[in-house]
Amino acid sequence: MHISLSRTMRFAQTLRLIPSITPRSGWQHRPNSSTAASFTTSAVLYKGPTFDTSVQALQDTASSNADGVSNRQLFARLQPDKKIMDKLDMLQLGREKHGRFVRKKWFKYDEPDVKLPHIFFFAGAQTPASFPEQSLPEVGFVGRSNVGKSSLINRLCGSNTARTSDKPGLTQQINFYVAGRDFHLVDMPGYGFAYAKEETTQKWPSLIESCIRERKTLRRVMLLLDARHGIKANDRDFMEMLDRTNTKFQIVLTKCDLVHRIDLAKQHRLISMQTAKSRNCIPRIMMVSALNKAGLNELRKEILHTCTLGQKYLASHKKKEAIATADYMEQLKIYKETARPKKRRQ
Ligand SMILES: Nc1nc2c(ncn2[C@@H]2O[C@H](COP(=O)(O)OP(=O)(O)OP(=O)(O)O)[C@@H](O)[C@H]2O)c(=O)[nH]1
Numbered sequence: 189m190h191i192s193l194s195r196t197m198r199f200a201q202t203l204r205l206i207p208s209i210t211p212r213s214g215w216q217h218r219p220n221s222s223t224a225a226s227f228t229t230s231a232v233l234y235k236g237p238t239f240d241t242s243v244q245a246l247q248d249t250a251s252s253n254a255d256g257v258s259n260r261q262l263f264a265r266l267q268p269d270k271k272i273m274d275k276l277d278m279l280q281l282g283r284e285k286h287g288r289f290v291r292k293k294w295f296k297y298d299e300p301d302v303k304l305p306h307i308f309f310f311a312g313a314q315t316p317a318s319f320p321e322q323s324l325p326e327v328g329f330v331g332r333s334n335v336g337k338s339s340l341i342n343r344l345c346g347s348n349t350a351r352t353s354d355k356p357g358l359t360q361q362i363n364f365y366v367a368g369r370d371f372h373l374v375d376m377p378g379y380g381f382a383y384a385k386e387e388t389t390q391k392w393p394s395l396i397e398s399c400i401r402e403r404k405t406l407r408r409v410m411l412l413l414d415a416r417h418g419i420k421a422n423d424r425d426f427m428e429m430l431d432r433t434n435t436k437f438q439i440v441l442t443k444c445d446l447v448h449r450i451d452l453a454k455q456h457r458l459i460s461m462q463t464a465k466s467r468n469c470i471p472r473i474m475m476v477s478a479l480n481k482a483g484l485n486e487l488r489k490e491i492l493h494t495c496t497l498g499q500k501y502l503a504s505h506k507k508k509e510a511i512a513t514a515d516y517m518e519q520l521k522i523y524k525e526t527a528r529p530k531k532r533r534q
C-alpha cells in the first residue's frame with residue numbers, strides 16, 4: 189500500500205513526535221471521513237478494535253471433517269441464524285462490533301436471576317477408589333484445560349470456592365462440590381495441554397472416564413468449549429467416549445465475551461451441525477460468559493431441571509420473570525393475583 193507523507197509529518201516522525209505510520213493489523217481507516225481523503229496518512233488512522241483474534245482462532249479449527257471440507261471453509265460459508273442473533277442481542281452475549289456497524293440498544297432485558305445455593309467442597313479424588321458415596325444427583329463439568337470449568341462453577345453459584353488460574357492445569361483431581369444438600373457439581377481436570385507433570389496428566393483421561401462410567405448419579409456432563417476455538421480433535425475424541433459410555437452431554441460455549449456476536453452465532457451453527465449425529469448430545473447449546481455473567485440463568489435452569497429440582501428452585505423465579513417481561517397493566521394483574529390478603533386490625 190502506497191502512503192504519501194507531507195514533509196512536516198515526515199519531519200515530526202523523525203523527531204518521534206508522532207507514532208510510526210506503518211499500517212498494522214488492528215489499525216484501520218476511519219470510515220467515511222472527509223479528512224481521511226485529504227491526508228491518507230497515519231494521522232487519520234485510529235485504533236479500532238484490536239485484531240479480530242476470535243475469527244482467527246475460530247478458523248484455526250481447520251481439521252478436515254468427513255466431507256473433506258475444512259472447518260475453516262465451513263465457517264466462512266456459514267450464515268448466522270437470525271433467531272440465535274436475536275437471542276444473543278437480548279442476552280448481551282458476545283462482543284459488539286465497533287465502528288459504524290454498532291447496533292442501537294433499544295432496550296436492555298433485565299432477566300431476574302435464577303439463584304443456585306452456595307457450594308462447599310466435600311471430596312477430591314485422584315483415583316477411582318477415593319470417589320465419594322453416590323447419593324445426590326450430579327452434574328459434571330469437563331473440557332480442555334483452561335476452558336473455564338472452575339470459573340463457571342463459581343459464577344453459577346456465586347461462590348469463590350473452586351480455585352482458578354490463567355495457567356492451564358490447575359485442577360489436578362476430580363473435585364466434588366455440594367450445593368444446598370440438593371445436588372453435586374463435579375469439577376474435572378482438563379484434557380489437552382496443562383502445566384503439570386506428564387505422569388500426572390496421563391492419568392486424568394482414565395480417571396475422568398471411570399468417574400463417568402461408575403457414577404450412576406451423574407445425570408449429565410457439561411462439555412465446555414472455548415467459544416473462540418470450537419470443537420478441537422481432543423474434544424471430538426472425548427465426545428466419542430461419551431457416546432461409547434452412553435452418557436448424556438450438553439455443549440456449553442465459554443468465554444463468549446471474547447468473540448464477536450456474529451462469529452458466536454456462526455460458531456453455534458457450526459457446532460450444532462457437527463454434533464447433530466451424536467446420539468447423546470442434547471441439542472441445546474448453552475452460551476455463557478463467566479466474566480460478564482451473561483447466559484448463566486439459562487444454564488442454571490438446565491442444571492436444576494436435570495437434577496429434577498425445578499419445582500423447588502424455580503417457582504418463585506417464574507413469578508419474577510413474568511413480572512419482568514410483562515407490561516404495566518399485566519404486572520398489576522400479576523401483583524393483584526399473587527398478593528397475600530391483608531390482615532385487618534380488630
Ligand atoms: N474472558 C473470560 N475469561 C474467562 C472466562 N471464564 C474463565 N476465564 C479465565 O480463563 C482462565 C481459566 O479459568 P479456569 O476456570 O481456571 O479454567 P479451568 O477449565 O478450570 O482450567 P483447568 O483447571 O486448568 O482445567 C482464568 O484466567 C479465567 O479468569 C470468561 O467467561 N471470559
Ligand SMILES: [Mg+2]
Binds near residue numbers: 337351352359375
Ligand atoms: Mg479448573
